[in-house]
Amino acid sequence: MNVDKLFYENLFEGLFSDPCQVEFWDGDINQFGEGDTKFRIILREPIPKSEIIGDSSLAFGEAYMQDKLEIEGSVREVIESLYKNQESFLHKNPSYLKLVKFISNGVRKSKENAQYHYDIGNDFYRLWLDDTLTYSCAYFKSPEDNLLQAQKNKVDHILRKLNLQKEQRLLDIGCGWGELILTAAQKYHVKALGITHSQEQYEHVRSRIEHEHLKDWVDVQLLDYREIKNQVFDRIVSVGMLEHVGKEHLGEYFATVQKLLVDGGISLLHSITGRDEKGTNSWINKYIFPGGYIPMVSELIRQMESHDFYLLDVESLRSHYTRTLEHWAQNFEQALPLIRESKDESFIRMWRLYLQSSAASFNCGNLDLHQFLFSKGPNNHLPWTRDYIYN
Template identity: 70%
Template sequence: MNLDKVFYQNFMKNLFADPCEVRYWDGNVVNYGEGEAQFRIGFNEPIGKKEIISDLSLAFGEGYMQKKIDIEGSVQKVIESIYRKQDSPLNQKNPYVKWAKILSNNIIKSKENIQYHYDIGNDFYRLWLDETMTYSCAYFKSPEDTLTQAQINKVDHILGKLNLQPGQTLLDIGCGWGELILTAAKNYQVKALGITLSSEQYTRVLERIQNEGLQDLVEVQLMDYREIKDRNYDRVVSVGMIEHVGKEHLEEYFSTVKNLLSEGGVSLLHCITGYEESAINSWFNKYIFPGGYIPAVQELVSLMASNRFYLIDLESLREHYTRTLEHWAQNFEKSLPIIQKMKDETFIRMWRLYLNSCAAAFHCGNIDLHQFLFTKGVNNSWPLTREYLYP
């Protein structure tokens, strides 16, 4: 392979905001930046210049997965250093970074995409999620909160925002392992339906409903939200699901929610957001979330308005997601002895990179997490202040 050493030197020199040490495949060690190295990068073998130029995120992501690259130090801090370097070759404006093609997520494709990520196995997720098996941003009332407590806080925060009343009906689009619908039934005496495209999640939720004797109040279905017919709900909630909808189907999502909500009904959307419209990068699309798309805040607000929804509350939980991901990454590393018996080294490195790069992206503000609360039409009976949220 014809390697351009000058290209590599210039490339690495501009990559990080912090001083670092780079060991090249020929044993040569170079320090970049002034001061003591904050981390060390090791190239066990070169990645071709053509691969880097054609798709940087894929080249480096696969390079780490395949042990062409090693990182000594915090993976999260390394990625944060890249994000904080404004002119880094890996920042979002660079032409080297390729974004995934936006494809249509029809019902069949959506099911395939969800099963790719969520049907890895409940035993795997149980190792590093919290006791409630909640796989979305937690809510830390205190820095000392455990992950389990923060996830309980999050569910309580969402259900409180919805101002649920006994006897109401609730639909959870993308219900995960069921914590929200089960809590809603037990604490608020509402009738709840959860839907998911993951067979692993569906099986677990069904077990929980039966084990807790909630068959009269809680139902779960293995189906796409677009397949629900002739039913209306007082409340519709969706947590961490719309990121899988895809840009082409955002309008379809909101029009479907409008049809499912009763007049004056309330919906809460909890989702990852961007400040610009952007697909996910090609590495994430190939290995983590096929068909994923992070909508922009203004994109979502515009779609709410065009569907005659009234936005009544908007809250950012960005740093809550940073903390959540850091907990997940720590739990993942603590569970490595068990995970190594279940998955190969390529998978482990892929998952480590995924969790740490997401934590870095939230902490640096590349992406955000918002909760949108909106009503179908005018709802003049809604509480005048937020005091109802904090009794």
């Protein structure tokens, strides 16, 4: 098959901010950029030009998954080098940046999307998450904090912000494996309800409730937030769940929180945020988080204002998520012998690319992580300074 290699040479010319080598399928090696080579890309076979032009994210992501493209060096450094080069065709030519067509996430579709990502096995997540199975940005109070300590710090940080009072009712929308609701009940003696779409998370939380004798204080249900009826709560928290709601349903999320909160009630939203309106890319949408959407900070604040919430506090934890992902990626690589017992190489390469590209995105500032604290109506009972969070 005749392949116009000139297309690929032009493609890699000026693509990265760092000098690199590219080895083509015929053995030819080209140097791009001046200076010491930082990484090497091996194209084992050509990627169809139409796929690169039509959807570069999907084309390169699938080529890496299928071992048609190999990277010698750090996967994260390659992606950061790509992000940092504002002069590349990816940044200059919008036609190369294909946006995802957003599909409405109704209740059934939301459940399917969540189960696609979270029900691939608790045993898999145990191999590279911390002992609490917390799968969201940690909070590093010092460089010496390990992942487990940082995840406990994060839960404590959130619960302090909520200013919980004894016997209040707390709802956790998207409770994961339950660390936050269990800690809230144990430390603050609140009545906590966690909801999740994941069968495996649900069973894990139920087991922990039984084991820790918290049936009178904690409940977990397989439920969509829109399915909660005839209940109200003093506090509502959502950690890493809003990213699954979808662009078309952001208003529905805030309307539901407004309905479920008591007057003066407080909600904390912990969410990845983006810097543009793209929301996600097609590779992530197809293989990692179907139906996902990353909102901008301005988008979320407009939603809060339009639903008559009072914004109390906003905090960026972007650097904390970079560090969290570094821990996850390192744990993932160390666990490969065990992961390979149940997962094939395509799956492994997919997850490596997901973790490393996410770390690159947060480190480069393409993505951020924000915590928003807001109330239903004015709340005049919160302390006037942030001392209550840090003391």
